[in-house]
Amino acid sequence: xxxASPAHIAMFSIAAHGHVNPSLEVIRELVAxxxxxxxxxxASFAEKVAETGATPVVYTSTLPTDDDPEAWGTExxxxxxxxxxxxxxxxxxxxxxxxxxxxxxxxxxxxAYPAPVxxxxxxxxxxxxxxxxxxxxxxxxxxAEPMFAELKASPRGKAYYARFEDWLGGHGIDxxxxxxxxxxxxxxxxxxxxxxxxxxRVDESVYTFVGACQGERAEQGxxxxxxxxxxxxxxxxxxxxxKQPDFYRDCVEAFAGLPGWHVVLQIGxxxxxxxxxxxxxxxxxxxxxxxxxxxxxxxxFVTHAGAGxxxxxxxxxxxxxxxxxxxxxxxxxxxxSTLGVARHLPMExxxxxxxxxxxxxxxxxxxxxxxxxxxxETMARxxxxxRAADLIEAELV
Numbered sequence: 001x002x003x004a005s006p007a008h009i010a011m012f013s014i015a016a017h018g019h020v021n022p023s024l025e026v027i028r029e030l031v032a033x034x035x036x037x038x039x040x041x042x043a044s045f046a047e048k049v050a051e052t053g054a055t056p057v058v059y060t061s062t063l064p065t066d067d068d069p070e071a072w073g074t075e076x077x078x079x080x081x082x083x084x085x086x087x088x089x090x091x092x093x094x095x096x097x098x099x100x101x102x103x104x105x106x107x108x109x110x111x112a113y114p115a116p117v118x119x120x121x122x123x124x125x126x127x128x129x130x131x132x133x134x135x136x137x138x139x140x141x142x143x144a145e146p147m148f149a150e151l152k153a154s155p156r157g158k159a160y161y162a163r164f165e166d167w168l169g170g171h172g173i174d175x176x177x178x179x180x181x182x183x184x185x186x187x188x189x190x191x192x193x194x195x196x197x198x199x200x201r202v203d204e205s206v207y208t209f210v211g212a213c214q215g216e217r218a219e220q221g222x223x224x225x226x227x228x229x230x231x232x233x234x235x236x237x238x239x240x241x242x243k244q245p246d247f248y249r250d251c252v253e254a255f256a257g258l259p260g261w262h263v264v265l266q267i268g269x270x271x272x273x274x275x276x277x278x279x280x281x282x283x284x285x286x287x288x289x290x291x292x293x294x295x296x297x298x299x300x301f302v303t304h305a306g307a308g309x310x311x312x313x314x315x316x317x318x319x320x321x322x323x324x325x326x327x328x329x330x331x332x333x334x335x336x337s338t339l340g341v342a343r344h345l346p347m348e349x350x351x352x353x354x355x356x357x358x359x360x361x362x363x364x365x366x367x368x369x370x371x372x373x374x375x376x377e378t379m380a381r382x383x384x385x386x387r388a389a390d391l392i393e394a395e396l397v
Contacts (some may be wrong), residue, residue: 004393005033010103011054011129012094012115014086015042017239018308019056019109020049022190023133025213028052029389037101040094040112057092062086067269076151077160078368084164087113094118099173099251105395110181117171125395128184129388132191132307132328135182136201144178171232186395188388191311192379194337211382212315214292223264223293229282230260233359234294234318235302239307242268245275247350248285251302254352256280264294292316300359305332305342314341315379317372318364342370 011027011149013020020041030037031053039054043066045058063086064071072079091114106126108115119126135144151157157179164177173180179276186206193199193209225232235251237244248267255263263283267273273285291309295316303309305322310332313320320342322333336342362368383390 004033004035004396005242006036007103007104007396008036008038009105009107009291009392010057010098010115011039011107012112012116012118012154013039013041013045013109014111015044015061018113018132018306020045020383022213022310023107023109023129024048024052025385026129026188026190026388026392027054029385030392033389033393038098038101040097040115052087057094057097059090059097060238067262076147077154077156081160083111083113084160084167085143085387087117088167088357090114091117094334095121105392107392111183113181114183116180117168117173121171126185127392127395128187130184130189130191131185132206133196134187134189134202134207136196137203138197138198138201139182140178144182148178162229167204188391190388191307192314192375192382194314194339194375194378195307195310195332197335199330207225209338210381210388210391211379211384212311213388214312223290224299225297226262229262231363232262232264232294232297233300233302234264234266234289234291235270236266236289236291236309237304238306238323239268241304242266245271247323247347250350250352251355252276252279252283254355258282258284258356259314264289264298266291299363302359303356305329305344307332310336311379314339314372314375317341317369317376319359319365319368319372321345321355321358321362323347339374339375341368 009030027037027039037054038057040057040059041049043058049056063082094114102122104124106124107129108369109120110128110130116126118367133296155222157367159290161177168180180374190213191207191210204305216251230261234253248265251265255261257280261282264286264288265283267285267287294372295312295318299315302321303313303319304325306329322342322344324330324333333344337344345354345358
């Protein structure tokens with residue numbers, strides 16, 4: 001632990017579970033070390049932030065929320081424009097909120113574009129709390145440039161980049177937009193190195209992996225394994241991409257009546273349990289579950305392979321069947337499979353028979369169990385929450 005004097009630290013994020021949740025234990029630790037933390041976030045996450053001991057700084061956001069994932073549209077540009085539009089309107093709100101109470105250090109999620117702009121204006125260091133995969137040396141040439149070439153040549157894409165450059169330039173920043181987003185001055189990466197593609201080509205003087213920062217999560221409640229359950233499988237597609245009643249019915253069919261198996265099925269807020277029909281005795285259905293508490297007792301995990309779920313599965317050494325739904329989940333599914341602790345099962349192939357076969361094969365393979373334990377032990381050595389807080393305090397000394 002460093003010996004940094006108590007400081008005022010400002011954290012900035014958006015209203016999305018996958019961006020707020022990874023930071024919470026780090027913020028809790030900073031508060032416990034005596035720092036005053038102001039956490040800028042939309043109102044829907046203010047209570048969750050306050051539970052860490054940080055002071056919520058509520059601002060109004062125009063971004064689509066987890067309640068309406070379809071509002072993001074279908075094209076690449078549809079996923080970019082809302083962040084810039086939101087940043088443009090949020091920056092004056094946030095500048096006013098911190099007027100007269102400038103922090104000593106800015107922490108920010110990768111999507112919180114106003115944060116590094118404010119840090120530049122205030123003349124204080126900024127550190128990104130990065131909740132997912134990071135760019136490696138060569139990433140731009142190998143991935144970003146081919147992916148964005150068509151967009152950048154289109155009228156809509158050109159207009160977007162022109163607006164972004166004008167916005168940054170208006171605040172004295174001459175960094176190109178892509179580098180502004182993907183190449184921070186300093187980043188603490190809140191995923192295990194094992195999930196990172198081309199980890200050997202990541203500049204770890206900029207991006208430092210600390211692994212899972214999960215905490216005990218006692219406030220989420222407990223889950224008790226039924227006495228008759230010889231094996232437990234948790235099925236969850238996270239919080240956003242959960243409008244999948246057909247998939248849930250297939251999961252019920254896959255494990256209904258399977259001797260000794262108990263199923264915990266999280267279906268999210270968009271599906272009525274009645275849509276699943278009559279449920280067998282070995283299946284329990286919930287809109288939300290204390291996922292980490294269940295994974296600590298589970299034998300298998302059917303997951304969408306989001307960054308949070310993937311690392312929770314690794315941290316608890318739980319074999320996974322990855323059924324990715326969007327964005328980085330496909331890459332995570334491939335990484336988990338390559339690590340030898342998961343099967344990547346595309347959604348269109350996730351039949352009851354394939355789901356059952358994949359889970360039984362994983363749970364019955366001693367090599368999978370051995371590899372899962374090895375990764376679990378490696379992750380524990382990455383340092384997690386305490387190391388993240390140490391690195392942040394090092395920026396204050």
